[in-house]
Amino acid sequence: MSVIRRLRQGMAANAFGQVVNLVIQLAGVPLLLGAWGAAGMGEWLLISSIPYYLTAVALGLSAAAANLMVMAVVAGDRAEAQRLFQTSLAALTALGLLLMLPLLLLALLLPLRQWFGLAVLDEGTLDMVLALLVLRMWLMLLSSGLLIGFRCDGHYATGTHLGNLIRLAEFIIMALVLLAGGGMLAVAGSMVVIQVAGLLVLAQGLRRCTPWLVIGWRDVCMESLRRMARPALSFMALPLAAACSQQAPLIIAGLLLGPAATAALATGRTLARLVQLANSIIGNAIWPELSRAFGEQAMA
DSSP states (O other), X not given: OOHHHHHHHHHHHHHHHHHHHHHHHHHHHHHHHHHHHHHHHXXXXXXXXXXXXXXXXXXXXXXXXXXXXXHHHHXXXXXXXXXXXXXXXXXXXXXXXXXXXXXXXXXXXXXXHHHHTOOSSOHHHHHHHHHHHHHHHHHHHHHHHHHHXXXXXXXXXXXXXXXXXXXXXXXXXXXXXXXXXXXXXXXXHHHHHHHHHHHHHHHHXXXXXXXXXXXXXXXXXXXXXXXXXHHHHHHHHHHHHHHHHHHHHHHHXXXXXXXXXXXXXXXXXXXXXXXXXXXXXXXHHHHHHHHHHHHTTOOO
């Protein structure tokens, strides 16, 4: 497949992803407001923003592994790409668990209901919802590990489409739960179920697109982990900064102004960020091609 064709397909997949984002963010507002009111919506946004810091730490590893795998494939070293793939999956699994447990423990010990002035969620429901959302975030980390397998062999668009469809399916199920009168616990539980199903879909899709890349543990390699470590730490700054700029204001608004203000801020910010769509559509499609060119030493 030519570079132009891969770019065209990648940009189309990213454009579809941005449409999915808009549907989720804009249609989600009236759904949440209608089901739980401004206070309930604000509390949901506050609680669901906490687990995003888990992804900020681990997504740097996925980005580093993705670049190294693309360069290994174009150099004809599929064995190294396999080692990088399985090592990154193992590291994401372990790192997610190591971060998930302290985050849960800290959140359960802190008086979040008092700090945020939560009125809709009681203490027991809050703990269970938060636990499910953290579990969902860990499953999303594992999905990111599978998605880099699509990217390394020229199937970025396919992996991106599957990821977008999983997010859309999660939103549709959430909407159905809300329309059926479900509470936050039911919504969080449905999200976990969809993420588990999404992992299975990605695994099957990867098996069809890149059959030589095997999911497992046999080729986990410490040397590959050391190769990923330094660029992973650098890449970590990007999702960490994104989490701080996108989620921290919601938490601060919740602390100072209450859940209803959090809902208003999230809605207005969604509309204001529409101008950033082009960056995601174009930049993310070009990224794997830059890695490919670098691996081929095609500097021109």
